[in-house]
Amino acid sequence: MDEMTQLRELRADAPVPDRAALAPGRSRLTDAIAGNGGRRTLALRLRLRLTPMLRDWRVASLGAVVAVTAAALVLTQVIGPSAPDRSAPATVVGDLDLSSPAAALNRAADHLERQEVPPEPRADQWIYIREVDGWQERQWEELPEEVRKKTPMTYSPDRWVPYDDKAAENDTSDTDYRTARESYRIAAALPEDPEALLARLREVFPTGSGPDGAPEAKDEHSFRALSVLLESYPIPPDALARIYRAMATVGGVEVTGHLIRDASGREVIAVARKHDRSESRREILIDPVDYSYAGNRDVVTKTHEVPGPEGLAPIVQKRGDVLIDIARTHAAVVDAKGQKP
Structure with a gap:
């Protein structure tokens, strides 16, 4: 019996809490981490990292063990001691042009448009992802x-998700989550026109008020929606080209004028946009060789204090602190869970 089956059967008779019941705890957690401005991004990060194991809300019936574990992982990761600053300039190699988002992303799109589009994965295949997340x-x-x-959970840099996951597709409780197959087909159907493409993604990954904070402005919403889709695998190369061209048009998007070091030590391109309501920026990392998605970071842009958890002193976040630092080192379509390319 695998871990997920054991987890689901542990308290199969427990009632399923609704989103309203869970919202206050999530709100307090994300408020304590980064203040209101960063709540949606951090709540999303929590879901994306734990969703493969926590999608079945009966996990909540495990009580404090799972809740405390998840909170400890996220709280210490985000507001713990400063991560090493990997943003030191690195030499730009080859014919990279990092003078502007349009120059970098359109060059990446040109490369991707020349690539052969592989067939869509079969329904019985799996997606293998390996990500370095030191924190x-x-x-x-x-x-x-x-x-x-x-707790039945454990940390592993390797994960496998089924390409065809009908149960997850039918779960509408999380508007930001899409299965690998859903994401592939969403990406493949995106229009060529950047404005129309961004409008479509804002529909797919909606914003709004509630436990995840106030509605986002158009450009922040667009950048977040792009970020969510880019974490999926696979995305057809022609669709990825359209996504990059559209990303270059989002207001406030920048590209570092040099390659940066990611969590695995590689030199990567960083396409960034500052969060509208917090003193940090979101960075989408791109491999400078094949222009594939290479991970993401959140970096503090201005030294400031954020409220600590109840009863604790405020947390000082220093300019340059890396709050989230995830490097995707491998991604592949495989024929079975546990298989590596």
């Missing part, structure tokens, strides 16, 4: 042993 790994290792023993 999450470290926080898992530092959790008390008794907590780790009581």
Whole structure:
């Protein structure tokens, strides 16, 4: 029996809490981390990292063990000691043009449009992803042993998700989550026109008020929607080209004038946009060789204080601190769960 089956059967008779019941806790957690301005991004990050294991809300019936584990992983990852600053300038190689978002992203799009489009994965295939996330790994290792023993979750840089996941497709509780197949088909159907493409993605990944904060402005909403889709795999190369061309048109988007070091030590392109209501920026990382999605970071743009968890002193976030630092080092379509390319 696999871990997910054990997890689902542990308390199969437990009632399923609705989103309204879960919202206050999530709101307090994300408010404590980054203030109102960064709530939606951080709530999204929590969902994206834990969704493969926590999609079945009966997990909530495990009580404090799972809740405390998830909170510890995220809270310490985001507001713990400053991560190493990997933003030191690196030499631009080859024919890269990092003078502007349009120059960098249109060059990437030109390259991708010349690539052959592989066939869509079969319904019985799996998506293998390996991501380096030093903070999450470290926080898992530092959790008390008794907590780790009581939770069925574990940290691993490797994960497998089914390409065809009908149960997840029918779960409409999370408007930001899409299965691999849904994401592939959404990307493949995106229009050529950048404005129309962004409008479509804002429909697919809506904004609004509620537990995730106030509605986003158009440009922030567009950049977040692009970020969410880019975390999916696979995306056809011609569709990725259209996505990059559209990203270059989003207001406030910048590209660093040099390559940066990601969490795995690679030199990558960073396409960034500052969050509208917080002192940090979101960076989408792109491989400078094949222009594939290479990960993401959140970086503090101005030294400031944020409220700490109840009863604790405010947290000082310093300019240049890396709050989220995830490097995707492998992604592939495989024939079975557990298989690596």
